[in-house]
Amino acid sequence: MTALDRCSDTTRDWVCRAVRIIEADANRSADTHLLPFPLPPDWGVQLYLKDESTHPTGSLKHRLARSLFLYALCNGWIVEGTPVIEASSGSTAVSEAYFARLLGLPFIAVMPSTTSAEKVELIERQGGSCHFVDEPGRIYAESHQLAEKLGGHFIDQFTNAERATDWRGNNNIAESIFEQMAWEEHPEPAWIVVGAGTGGTSATIGRFIRYRQLRTRLAVVDPENSVFFPAWRDADPALTSCRGSRIEGIGRPRVEPSFIGEVIDRMIPVPDAASLATIRTVQQVLGRRVGGSTGTNLWGAFQIVAELTALGRPGSVVTLLCDGGERYAHTYYDDAWLARHGLDLAPYRQVLDHFLATGLWTVPPLRD
Incomplete structure (x- = not known):
């Protein structure tokens, strides 16, 4: 029997060159910023946005x-x-x-x-x-x-x-967040809030928290018509939905293989109108447009900030600014599009205005 070579020198040389090209691209790119979201200092809680929109392709x-x-x-x-x-x-x-x-x-x-x-x-x-x-x-x-x-x-x-990223470190998003938080008043966040999407980001952060023996808790927000929340709540990974999510990038009609529910401490269902009301409010506060998934993230993060404030518990909360709002000018930022989809933002804008003015979260219990 003769030996069989599956990889020629030419093939190996190309792969080595390809890996170097990707690593060089990463080396040319600065890390993304961690932006403080303005909240009243007397609340004792700081909120941060990891701005992933600054990547070369504009998103997380x-x-x-x-x-x-x-x-x-x-x-x-x-x-x-x-x-x-x-x-x-x-x-x-x-x-x-x-x-x-x-x-x-x-x-x-x-x-x-x-x-x-x-x-x-x-x-x-x-x-x-x-x-x-x-x-x-x-x-x-x-x-x-x-x-x-x-x-x-x-x-x-x-x-x-969930398997392509080294969750133990190697400049993943979790390691980046904690390194950038090192000099903040509360360097170990009480909570990190992310969307589910593929499940890869929540899996990476949840594993990293445990591996580094941190006390940070992980909350995952989930938009309407996505199955992640009900499947996690009911421990039913076979659950599916015939309706698609309107919040791009995070809602799914099935539980994807990369979703690791066991690393999640809490899930928060978020109505689509709440996500889109949040991006309109955030535009007024930050002076820039953000995408719909960032609205979902911030709706959940605001709720957690309000809970910490009500308990008189100082700390920090981190969430993600997933992408910019320029991609959604004809959808999420278009009043005619909202009307066609029957989305009324007004009640949720009132909740947000009241929260930012008082720190109180007055929205009624959300339906899944």
């Missing part, structure tokens, strides 16, 4: 895309010329298209045929192409079939997100 998903490419390269799944396929019509596809272009690889985003022209343009601007599917439920199967047909790799963010 830039970190995930980098990790997914390194994971696939080091597993031998991507080599020179490999077409890369992803099931995504949003920020993940934009970021993955960016890294594929860095490596000279073709990138195809599989997405519903109803995807907006703005999203398609963002992906194509980074050198990617789009493959449209009439039935949204077919996206995963179509991605697998396309990868097989082209001899490509389905990078599969929803399966690989």
